[in-house]
Amino acid sequence: MKTPNMIRLLEMSIHAFALAVVWRGASAMMTGGVSTESLGIIQSIEPFAIPVAILAIIGSVAASQLGLRRWRKASGGSHRESVELVHETPRLDQQHEKIIKDLRKKLTELDQENSRLNLVLQEKNACLLQDTLTGIGNRLAYEERLQQEFRRWNRFGNPLTMLIWDIDHFKQINDQYGHAMGDVVLRGIAKLLARRIRSTDFVARFGGEEFVMLLPGADAEAALQLADQIRLDIAESRFENTDINLPVTISCGLTRFQAGDSPQSAFARADRALYQSKQAGRNCCTTC
Numbered sequence: 242m243k244t245p246n247m248i249r250l251l252e253m254s255i256h257a258f259a260l261a262v263v264w265r266g267a268s269a270m271m272t273g274g275v276s277t278e279s280l281g282i283i284q285s286i287e288p289f290a291i292p293v294a295i296l297a298i299i300g301s302v303a304a305s306q307l308g309l310r311r312w313r314k315a316s317g318g319s320h321r322e323s324v325e326l327v328h329e330t331p332r333l334d335q336q337h338e339k340i341i342k343d344l345r346k347k348l349t350e351l352d353q354e355n356s357r358l359n360l361v362l363q364e365k366n367a368c369l370l371q372d373t374l375t376g377i378g379n380r381l382a383y384e385e386r387l388q389q390e391f392r393r394w395n396r397f398g399n400p401l402t403m404l405i406w407d408i409d410h411f412k413q414i415n416d417q418y419g420h421a422m423g424d425v426v427l428r429g430i431a432k433l434l435a436r437r438i439r440s441t442d443f444v445a446r447f448g449g450e451e452f453v454m455l456l457p458g459a460d461a462e463a464a465l466q467l468a469d470q471i472r473l474d475i476a477e478s479r480f481e482n483t484d485i486n487l488p489v490t491i492s493c494g495l496t497r498f499q500a501g502d503s504p505q506s507a508f509a510r511a512d513r514a515l516y517q518s519k520q521a522g523r524n525c526c527t528t529c
């Protein structure tokens with residue numbers, strides 16, 4: 242037990258003893274007899290009740306003052322502080338412990354909320370860059386990746402080839418079989434395009450029935466070979482929706498990044514190559 246608590250206990254015991262003596266003395270004086278047997282010790286000092294009571298009160302005050310002064314001297318606090326401390330310290334400790342416990346709980350909750358929000362942010366970011374119909378990258382993803390690959394090409398000078406794909410007569414598919422069938426074809430083509438490329442390559446839906454590809458490390462000849470395989474794959478596939486089973490062809494224009502190129506100039510050249518493929522009768526790949 243701490244010193245102030247001991248002092249307080251001593252003080253309270255002596256006060257209680259003094260009060261018992263005073264009460265017993267007063268009761269004896271008023272009734273002329275003993276009102277209770279439980280206070281046996283007091284019975285024996287009944288004739289001296291009043292003087293003993295006064296002495297007990299003086300003794301209790303002196304003892305408590307002496308004890309507090311000693312404790313005060315050792316701890317360096319004032320009388321008021323020491324008395325307040327006796328009462329307040331346990332309460333303050335409990336309050337501080339509760340505040341710390343609450344703060345820890347809050348921190349844990351904030352940590353969990355932070356992790357949850359990070360996941361939501363990652364999901365939102367992924368959604369922002371994804372084409373909702375086909376599940377591959379969208380135009381924004383393409384713009385981002387193009388900048389990255391262009392900077393790498395500028396810095397290291399490794400070959401970089403760009404391909405633009407366009408489904409042939411797609412408008413006819415929509416008009417003849419409906420938009421739902423058009424969507425089936427778009428999803429199927431996206432899958433076939435993505436299936437044949439390396440993990441370091443990139444494919445996105447540029448918009449409508451147009452797709453773009455970036456093949457870092459591939460020169461125009463290797464890229465043309467790959468493009469032709471993909472084109473053939475698509476031409477040999479069938480796109481199905483309920484009772485419709487449809488063959489579809491695709492055209493491609495490709496170009497290798499050349500000295501002095503910007504992303505825009507390379508895109509314009511690949512687009513010219515695509516136009517030539519369309520002019521040549523479609524279902525073919527052209528390099529420019």
Ligand SMILES: Nc1nc2c(ncn2[C@@H]2O[C@H](COP(=O)(O)OP(=O)(O)OP(=O)(O)O)[C@@H](O)[C@H]2O)c(=O)[nH]1
Pocket residue numbers: 374407408409410411412413415419420421422423424427448449450519523
């Ligand atoms: N089903 C579907 N159709 C789309 C979507 N986006 C664009 N289209 C359609 O794609 C068609 C593109 O037609 P065009 O640009 O004339 O090209 P095309 O018919 O493929 O002709 P060529 O490229 O010359 O072979 C239009 O009818 C658009 O409405 C889409 O998300 N879903």
